[in-house]
Structures are given as structure tokens and as C-alpha cells.
Amino acid sequence: MSLTEISARASVLTGADRELLAQTLGQRASFDAPLAPHTYWKIGGPADAFCIVETSAELGAILRLAFKRTLPWFVLGSGSNLLVGDGGIRGIVIRLAGDFARIDARAHDDGVTIVAGASASLPLVVAQGASLGAIGIDSLAGIPGSVGGSLRMNAGTDREFGEFVRDVTVQTPAKPEPHAVTPQYFYRHTTLARDAVVTHATLQFASGDPVAVRDVLQKRLVRRKNSQPLQYPSAGSCFRNPPGDKAGRLIEAAGCKGLREGGAEVSEMHANFIVNRGGATAAETAALLARVRRTVAERFGVELELEVHFVGAFV
Ligand SMILES: Cc1cc2nc3c(=O)[nH]c(=O)nc-3n(C[C@H](O)[C@H](O)[C@H](O)COP(=O)(O)OP(=O)(O)OC[C@H]3O[C@@H](n4cnc5c(N)ncnc54)[C@H](O)[C@@H]3O)c2cc1C
Structure with a gap:
């Protein structure tokens, strides 16, 4: 592992931060917790802290801690539009539940x-x-x-x-x-x-x-x-539709259906979906997204914009 990789993957939480989160949320705070199970793509490394927050008071307490300690944080919804890096997310990942x-x-x-x-x-x-x-x-x-x-x-x-x-x-x-x-x-x-x-x-x-x-x-x-290829993990449409056209149509016309990088594949059923055919990593998925984008740009001169959000460490 390179030095850049080691530092991108090192937790930014101190022992005291972890203790405070555990005091506030009990069992609902977990540490160095894999995020893949919380994303639709089933991809992504660990969060330093994964916090299930059930009330406005708890959310206020976590946000105050992040503010005071200038800790990075991220709010995860259902994880259906996210590519989480293989190195995971530094700081606090908030998942709302309970009252919310x-x-x-x-x-x-x-x-x-x-x-x-x-x-x-x-x-x-x-x-x-x-x-x-x-x-x-x-x-x-x-x-x-x-x-x-x-x-x-x-x-x-x-x-x-x-x-x-x-x-x-x-x-x-x-x-x-x-x-x-x-x-x-x-x-x-x-x-x-x-x-x-x-x-x-x-x-x-x-x-x-x-x-x-x-x-x-x-x-x-x-x-x-x-x-839609709903039998495989995906994040729905990966690219936004460019004005007056459909990203899926362009990707298909550029011959990208079925392209693969490791476990990530451009769906044969819907070209704007990249499906995880088993064990895909964020690096493979990101590489495939870049390849599709490049191919469409070379073929049609259209720069597709990502709809999925990239989050976390990709090194
Ligand atoms: C099979 C499939 C089909 C889909 N079809 C469509 C479709 O037809 N149309 C469409 O628009 N999308 C579609 N999507 C994409 C996705 O479902 C939507 O973008 C969805 O609204 C994302 O919600 P989420 O809770 O999963 O957000 P996440 O993926 O968890 O997060 C997305 C972004 O929202 C932010 N966020 C999450 N919760 C909060 C919060 N409480 N406060 C502030 N920010 C927050 C996150 O930080 C992140 O930046 C599809 C996805 C899949 C897997």
C-alpha cells in the first residue's frame, strides 16, 4: 500500500470521539463498519463510524460534535445512488432511522x-x-x-x-x-x-x-x-440524460453494452445501468464508468455527466 493510500484509509476519529459517539448512540454506533451492505451496488469500504440516528436531538448532538471537532461526515440515505470508494468513508456516516x-x-x-x-x-x-x-x-x-x-x-x-x-x-x-x-x-x-x-x-x-x-x-x-436489470445490484441510471437525448441510447449506440471491468458490467438490458455481476470493486466500477464516458465522447462528441454520487476514498 502506498503512503497516499495509507493516509486516505486511516481513521480520523480519536478514541475520545469514538467513546462520545458510543455514549450518545449505544449499540447504534459501530466502528470501521463495512458500507457495501448499505449500498444498492453492494460496493464500498468501511466507515470510521456508522451511526444510526433516531431522533432530532441525537442528530443535533452528532452534528455539534462534527462541527466542534471539524470531523468529516456524510449522510447516507438508502444508498441507491452512491458509489462508495473501496477505501471507505473517513469520519462519521449518518443513517437516519426511528422518528425519521x-x-x-x-x-x-x-x-x-x-x-x-x-x-x-x-x-x-x-x-x-x-x-x-x-x-x-x-x-x-x-x-x-x-x-x-x-x-x-x-x-x-x-x-x-x-x-x-x-x-x-x-x-x-x-x-x-x-x-x-x-x-x-x-x-x-x-x-x-x-x-x-x-x-x-x-x-x-x-x-x-x-x-x-x-x-x-x-x-x-x-x-x-x-x-431494468433489477436482478443485479446497481445504482440505477449512472449518467444524466444530456439535453434532448438519452444517455442509455448513446451508450448503446457507442457499442458499450456488455463491456466489463472485473465484476462490473454495462447491462445488456439497459445501457445506462452498470450492474455488479459479483464481487465488483469501486475501482472497477469507476474504471468502467470512465471507459463508457470516453467511448461516448469519442463516438458522438457528447460528454456524459454522472448522476451517481462518488463518495469516500478511491485510492
Ligand atoms: C434500480 C434503481 C432504479 C432507479 N430509478 C431511478 C429513477 O427512475 N429516477 C431517479 O431519479 N433515480 C433513480 N434511481 C436512483 C436513486 O434511487 C435516487 O437517486 C434516490 O432518490 C436516491 O435516494 P437514496 O436515499 O438512496 O440516496 P443515497 O444514494 O443514499 O444518497 C444520494 C445523495 O443524497 C444525499 N442524502 C441522502 N439522504 C439525505 C438527507 N436526509 N439529507 C440530505 N442529503 C441526503 C446523500 O448524501 C447523497 O449525496 C434508481 C436507483 C436504482 C438502484
């Missing part, structure tokens, strides 16, 4: 309102909203994220998460009490501050006939099942 998993969905005269914690599963939110007739919620069907990650990514299909957001609550290291923010939403990104942890979001939908909404939803799920 609640969903309160109600139909009323003005439509359907859903108040959801950031760790609530988007598929569950979609199912509950559809059964109340939330119009447009079908456009979020089959996206396997959490509410917080989907807000950060402005996830969606023909309609996007941000279109339905009414209120957002966050906590940050500099302002660790829950407070409201109003981000703007763009194609697969938002103006949400980098250091903001989304804790809750209120979504608002017009209401329609629940049977009709569930029917459209079901059709979308079937279409996705028939066009």
Missing part, C-alpha cells in the same frame, strides 16, 4: 398531503399516496430511495420529487436545531446546502380516483421491471 421513518399521509378537501421523515422509504410513501389518489405520485414509482436522498437528488421520471414538495426541514452543523429551508429543484440536483441534513418533507398532491392512480402506478412498475 414516519409517514403521515392524509386526504382532505384540497388534495393529499404527506408528511414524511427523511429515512422513510420512497416506495412506501408512493404506495400510501397512491391509495389516497395522489395524482402524479406514479412518476416516483419504482425509485428505491429514501425521502431525504430523493429530495437531495430531485429524483423522478417525467415528473420530479421537487414538484410535489411544500415544506422541508433540515438540521446543519452550524444550526443543529430543526429549521425550514426552501431549496430550488433542477434536473437531478437541488440548491439544498451541502451540509444540510433533510429531516422531514411535506409533499402536496392534487387528489383523484385512487383506483385510477393505482392502475397507472402498477403499469409503470411493470414497464420498469421489463426494461
Whole structure:
């Protein structure tokens, strides 16, 4: 191992930091914990600390510690849009749970309102909203994220998460009490501050006939099942669609389907998916992403932009 590699992989937490995290979270703080099981790609090295945080008070305490000690930290949602480096993530990885998993969905005269914690599963939110007739919620069907990650990514299909957001609550290291923010939403990104942890979001939908909404939803799920390689670990579409085109179409036309680097393979079923065929590393996956990008640029002069977020140590 090179010196660069050794230093990129060395924990930045002191014994006192570890003790404080263990005192605050008990068994819900684990150390040098592998992240691969927490990502959809099943790839990634260890976190110095993996912290399951269940209340706003606990989140405030962890963010205050990070602020005071200038420790790096990262909030992990469902891990469905992430490539975690083989060297893992230095500092504290926060995974919200407990109070943050609640969903309160109600139909009323003005439509359907859903108040959801950031760790609530988007598929569950979609199912509950559809059964109340939330119009447009079908456009979020089959996206396997959490509410917080989907807000950060402005996830969606023909309609996007941000279109339905009414209120957002966050906590940050500099302002660790829950407070409201109003981000703007763009194609697969938002103006949400980098250091903001989304804790809750209120979504608002017009209401329609629940049977009709569930029917459209079901059709979308079937279409996705028939066009996406859901039997293998992946992070969904790897590249953003360039203006007026589809990344998948360009990748396929450039002849990249089936390309492989170790255990990582460009899916034969959907060219914008890279699947883990078994034991793929982050280095292999990153190398394959770079190869696809280069091939498309050489063939069509289009520089594809990554949709998946790279995080952690890649040395
Ligand atoms: C099979 C498959 C199909 C997919 N289909 C689609 C699709 O149709 N459309 C689409 O847009 N995406 C799709 N995705 C990608 C992914 O599901 C979405 O981007 C999802 O919204 C990410 O949510 P997550 O909770 O998994 O976030 P993660 O992958 O865990 O994190 C993504 C980013 O959000 C940040 N984040 C997570 N939680 C919070 C929080 N509480 N506060 C602040 N920041 C946070 C993370 O730090 C990270 O930067 C697909 C993925 C898979 C595996």
C-alpha cells in the first residue's frame, strides 16, 4: 500500500470521539463498519463510524460534535445512488432511522398531503399516496430511495420529487436545531446546502380516483421491471440524460453494452445501468464508468455527466 493510500484509509476519529459517539448512540454506533451492505451496488469500504440516528436531538448532538471537532461526515440515505470508494468513508456516516421513518399521509378537501421523515422509504410513501389518489405520485414509482436522498437528488421520471414538495426541514452543523429551508429543484440536483441534513418533507398532491392512480402506478412498475436489470445490484441510471437525448441510447449506440471491468458490467438490458455481476470493486466500477464516458465522447462528441454520487476514498 502506498503512503497516499495509507493516509486516505486511516481513521480520523480519536478514541475520545469514538467513546462520545458510543455514549450518545449505544449499540447504534459501530466502528470501521463495512458500507457495501448499505449500498444498492453492494460496493464500498468501511466507515470510521456508522451511526444510526433516531431522533432530532441525537442528530443535533452528532452534528455539534462534527462541527466542534471539524470531523468529516456524510449522510447516507438508502444508498441507491452512491458509489462508495473501496477505501471507505473517513469520519462519521449518518443513517437516519426511528422518528425519521414516519409517514403521515392524509386526504382532505384540497388534495393529499404527506408528511414524511427523511429515512422513510420512497416506495412506501408512493404506495400510501397512491391509495389516497395522489395524482402524479406514479412518476416516483419504482425509485428505491429514501425521502431525504430523493429530495437531495430531485429524483423522478417525467415528473420530479421537487414538484410535489411544500415544506422541508433540515438540521446543519452550524444550526443543529430543526429549521425550514426552501431549496430550488433542477434536473437531478437541488440548491439544498451541502451540509444540510433533510429531516422531514411535506409533499402536496392534487387528489383523484385512487383506483385510477393505482392502475397507472402498477403499469409503470411493470414497464420498469421489463426494461431494468433489477436482478443485479446497481445504482440505477449512472449518467444524466444530456439535453434532448438519452444517455442509455448513446451508450448503446457507442457499442458499450456488455463491456466489463472485473465484476462490473454495462447491462445488456439497459445501457445506462452498470450492474455488479459479483464481487465488483469501486475501482472497477469507476474504471468502467470512465471507459463508457470516453467511448461516448469519442463516438458522438457528447460528454456524459454522472448522476451517481462518488463518495469516500478511491485510492
Ligand atoms: C434500480 C434503481 C432504479 C432507479 N430509478 C431511478 C429513477 O427512475 N429516477 C431517479 O431519479 N433515480 C433513480 N434511481 C436512483 C436513486 O434511487 C435516487 O437517486 C434516490 O432518490 C436516491 O435516494 P437514496 O436515499 O438512496 O440516496 P443515497 O444514494 O443514499 O444518497 C444520494 C445523495 O443524497 C444525499 N442524502 C441522502 N439522504 C439525505 C438527507 N436526509 N439529507 C440530505 N442529503 C441526503 C446523500 O448524501 C447523497 O449525496 C434508481 C436507483 C436504482 C438502484
